[in-house]
Amino acid sequence: MKTILFIHGFSAKKEDNAYLLDYLEKKKGIRLKTFTLPGHTEHGVAKITYDKWLEKAEEELCKIRKDTKQIILIGHSMGGAIATILASKYKEIEKLVLIAPAFTVGSLVQNREDIKDLFLRKEHPFGTGFEGVLQKIFTVPFKEVKEVRKVAHLAHASLEKIECPVLFLHGTIDQVVPISSSIEVYAKIKGEKQFTILTDVRHQVFKSAKKEEVARYIYSYIVGGIHFKLHRKEHI
Numbered sequence: 001m002k003t004i005l006f007i008h009g010f011s012a013k014k015e016d017n018a019y020l021l022d023y024l025e026k027k028k029g030i031r032l033k034t035f036t037l038p039g040h041t042e043h044g045v046a047k048i049t050y051d052k053w054l055e056k057a058e059e060e061l062c063k064i065r066k067d068t069k070q071i072i073l074i075g076h077s078m079g080g081a082i083a084t085i086l087a088s089k090y091k092e093i094e095k096l097v098l099i100a101p102a103f104t105v106g107s108l109v110q111n112r113e114d115i116k117d118l119f120l121r122k123e124h125p126f127g128t129g130f131e132g133v134l135q136k137i138f139t140v141p142f143k144e145v146k147e148v149r150k151v152a153h154l155a156h157a158s159l160e161k162i163e164c165p166v167l168f169l170h171g172t173i174d175q176v177v178p179i180s181s182s183i184e185v186y187a188k189i190k191g192e193k194q195f196t197i198l199t200d201v202r203h204q205v206f207k208s209a210k211k212e213e214v215a216r217y218i219y220s221y222i223v224g225g226i227h228f229k230l231h232r233k234e235h236i
Contacts, residue, residue, distance in 0.1 A: 002070045002094070002222065006034040007057055009077025009102065010148050011045045017076055019206040023215040030222070031068075035060050037079075039144075050147040054154075057082045061090065070094055072222055077177065077203065078102045078148050081155035087166075088158035096166045097218055100174055100203050103155055104181035105148050159185065165192040167221050169214065169236075171201030194221070197235045210236055 004024060008017060025032050038056050039048030064071055072095045075083030080101025087093045166189055170182040179197070186195050196217065201208045206215070213236055220231040 001029055001031055001068065002072055003031045003033060003064050003068045004072045004074055004222065005061055005064055005083075006032065007073070007075040007079030007082050008034070008037065008040075009075075009079045010144075011040065012077065012079075013042060016204055017206050019211045020074075020215050020218065023212075024219065024222075027219060033060065033064060045144050048144060048147065050150040050154075053078075053082060053147075053151065054085065057086060058089075061086055065090070065092070072097065074099065074218070076100060076205070078105075078151055081151045084155045084162065085151075085158045087164055088161035091163060093164045095222065095224075096162065096164050097169070097221065098166065098182070099169050099205055099218075100171060100177050101155075101168070101182060101185070102148065102177050103152050103185045104177055105145065105152050156185070159188045160190070162189055163191055166194070167218070168193070168195045169198055169205065169218070170195075171198040171203065171205060171208070173200055174203045176203040194232065196233055199235055201236075 006017070006021060021032065021034060024030055035056065038052040039046040061071070061073075069092050071090075071093055073083040073087055073093055074097040075081070076099040080098040081103060083096060083098065084101065087096045168182050168186050170177075170179045172179055182195070186193060198205065198208075198210060198214060201210055201214075205211065208214075217231060217233065217236060220228045
């Protein structure tokens with residue numbers, strides 16, 4: 001049985017990736033594990049240092065290592081950076097899935113229409129994603145954002161040590177972490193790798209209109225072999 005350890009992003013809430021987690025939990029032959037990073041609550045992020053995030057993630061991984069050697073790491077945003085650090089250290093990691101990984105932090109590029117719609121309280125079927133960005137600007141202390149940058153720096157330093165296959169997924173209109181960041185990092189991975197572009201998808205991938213298709217795609221990658229070869233795509 002394959003065990004998946006999912007690591008959420010900075011100031012993320014459970015519902016941000018609920019669709020993917022629910023989808024994978026229903027699949028046979030997969031055991032899904034996740035946890036909440038220190039300092040994270042439903043209301044924001046408390047005063048914390050980056051080393052506490054890394055310690056907790058490593059602790060959760062070590063618990064899994066006692067029961068199985070078939071471990072797949074999936075990380076979203078800052079969770080992707082943390083997963084990269086772990087994969088560089090533990091060579092038994094079978095696969096690494098990076099969803100809009102935060103190797104660059106602090107990009108708040110957004111189109112004018114989204115900002116206007118936000119203040120006019122215009123609703124979108126899946127949200128613009130910018131609401132969450134504004135909330136983080138006003139509720140998350142700058143010191144904690146600096147801690148995220150430290151994680152990103154360590155993740156960059158870990159890239160050359162990655163030996164397992166890696167799947168990158170990144171939206172073309174990500175307003176938090178630009179897709180150019182993943183493209184740059186992808187080029188530095190020396191081993192087996194796949195980059196799949198999510199067209200017209202923002203940072204919160206599993207709140208987008210393509211959440212079901214992306215979840216299916218990730219599952220096909222986890223299963224691997226001919227199953228993934230038949231579903232492999234450069235664009236979704």
